[in-house]
Amino acid sequence: MSRTPRQRTPRQRTPRQGRHPGKRLSPLRVLLGLAVVIIVAAGAIAVPWYLTKENPAIAETAGPQWFGGYFDVTAADVSASPTAGVGNDDTVVLGFIVAASATECAPSWGTYYSLSEAGSQLDLDRRIDGMRRDGSHVAVSFGGALNQELAVVCDTASALTQAYTRVLDRYSITTIDLDLEGEGLEDVEAGARRARAVVALQRQQKASGTALDVWVTLPTTPTGLTDSGVAAVRQLLDAGVELAGVNVMTMDYGVDLGQATMAETSIQALNGVHDQLTSLYRSLRVPLPAAGAWAVMGATPMIGQNDERDEVFTLDDAAALSDFAREKELARISMWSINRDRTCGPNYPDVSIVSDSCSGVAQGGETFAGILSAGYHDAPSDAAATAAATPLPDDPETSPYPIWSPDAAYSHDVRVVWHGYVYAAKWWVSGGPQPDDPTQTADSTSWVLVGPVLREDEPFTLPTVPAGTYQEWQAGEVYQKGARVVVDGVPFEAKWWTQAEDPMEGVTDHDRSPWKLVE
Structure with missing residues (x-):
């Protein structure tokens, strides 16, 4: 059913007098009033956001304070131990992983060895296992001054992630170092791929229950990072990379240092980097530990003779830099390199020419590692630590x-x-x-x-050839240089005139045996 609406008789109203007699609110004024209310309400929200932006939250804790010298994998034979020296026992940073070639997106050690070749020819997997059994943390550095950094060669972030993952998986790595120099630093597109790939790596690690510490290592001027260096840090942070820290290469300045020592120049540079990172982290609203930017910084001098002829980092410089690092509580101290931490021998005539095997300065009974590592005895957590x-x-x-x-x-x-x-x-x-x-x-x-x-x-095996390829070796026969024989199917070639000397001795005696294996 329906009802008929009741009819109402309009009532006459007397106009109300407001604070301003004779003035009525027009629709326009009503709209303006509402706008004012909205602006005031928005301001109540905007001010706290602005304050948060200028004063980002403080991270709960800083990371470990550690010393870790770089070990040049391709510059030392297998008999050189990365932990042979005072101060080198906590962390070893292995360098450098680069692209296999300018066109091949595959990880290699300095282009000289693939990962598998480093395992068979350098026994690198076994040496890493041995280092961990001795209590050392092992990190890997990607990049460096020579060859092509993977991010430059790999044309997609996915391919780059796969290349990085191969290294992490093979060596069970939980700390990586991105050493950005030259094209690897200047190439913005490569930097974007790198940032996306590293974010993917950290997510993968987190999903597997482990963390991936990521350090970026950058060159510096005496006053701080270059514009490209600052941009590289910004690019990583913008992409969401959780940086463990920024490691500063306090070396090879290439300018007139005047009367300043290498330590004084390095300290000046580190102060400049501190201010740059403080400003950058604040602008990006990335929290810093309570100790500030010092807690996410590292310093890496080139010990002894630098690549720049007039730059020599002495033991006194090491002591001064070590004191500064402890005072400021830097997160990390490194050095280039463990291979060079010794006095050059008497047969090396010109110590102003950089050697991969010695420092170029008289060290007496001291090591740079022993000085620089003072007070730095933590190590990043190592999920791959190997028990005896x-x-x-x-x-x-x-x-x-x-x-x-x-x-x-x-x-x-x-x-x-x-x-x-x-x-x-x-x-x-x-x-x-x-x-x-x-x-x-x-x-x-x-x-x-x-x-x-x-x-x-894999079990040790010797090469063999089909039966009849060469004659069987006979003890009483004379063999001239270049002659080839077999012993139980294993082929050998004479290095000089020989008689009655068993070719099998040439398997391990490469110097005095007249025979060498035919590979």
């Missing part, structure tokens, strides 16, 4: 190298297995003592411990 395990039994059928024998001769860098560990000869040696003889000092022993035999090792 029961050595595997020596078995010729499964051993990755020949089992040591007192009756064989071994040339420099030849590797053997003994009591479940791999050793490398420091020089030509034959006979005892055994490689693991506990009475031998580091100077007197002919062997250096490389690392344990791993369960995943």
Whole structure:
């Protein structure tokens, strides 16, 4: 049912007098009033946001304070230990992973070795395992001054992520160092790919229950980072990379330093970088620890003679920089490089020419690592830390190298297995003592411990050729240089005139045996 609406008689109203008699609110004035109310309400929100922007939240804690020298993987043979030296036991930064070539998006060690080649020729996997068993944290550095950085060569972020992941997975890495120089620093598009790839890596690691610490290492001027350096940090932070810190290369300034020492110049540069990072983090509203930008900074001098002829970083410079680092509580101290932390020998005539193997300054009984590492004994967490395990039994059928024998001769860098560990000869040696003889000092022993035999090792095998390829070796026959023979199918070539010398001795004696393997 429906109702008929009741009819109402309009009532007469007397106009109300307001504060301003005779004035009525027009629709326009009503709209203006509403606008004012909205602006005032918005201001109540905008002011706190502005204050937050100018004063970003403080991170709860700073990261560990650690020392870690760089170890140039391709500049040292297998008998050189990355942890041989005071101060080098906590963290080792292995460098450098670069693109295999200017057109190949594949990780390599300095373009010289693929990851698998470094495993077989440098025993790098085993050495990393050995370092961890000794309590060292192992980090990997991508980039460097030479060759092509992966982000420059890999044309997509996905391909770059895969290349990075191969390295992380192979070596179980939880700390990476992005050493950006030259084209790797200046190429903005490569920087964008790098930032996206690193974000993906950190997400992958987080999903697997581990963290990935990411450091970016940059060149500096005496007054601070270059514009490109600041832009590189901004690009990483903008993309969402959780940076562990910014490592400053306090070296190779290439300008007249006047009367300033290398330490004084480095400290001036670090002060400049501190101010730059403080401003940058604040502008991006990225929180810093309570200690400020110092807590996300590192310093890396080039010890001794720098690439710039007039720049020499002395032991006194190291002491001054170390004092400054402890005073400011820098998060990290490094050095280039562990390989160079020793006095050059007497046969190296011009120490002003940079050597990969010595510092170029007289060190006496001191090491740069020992000075720079003072007070820095933390290490980043290492999910891949390896506990000591029961050595595997020596078995010729499964051993990755020949089992040591007192009756064989071994040339420099030849590797053997003994009591479940791999050793490398420091020089030509034959006979005892055994490689693991506990009475031998580091100077007197002919062997250096490389690392344990791993369960995943491939067994050592010699090359063979089909039957009839070469004649069988005969002890009574004379062989001229270049002659080829086989022993049980293994091919050998004579290096000079020989008679009655067993070719099999050439497997381990590359110096004095007249025979060499035909690979």
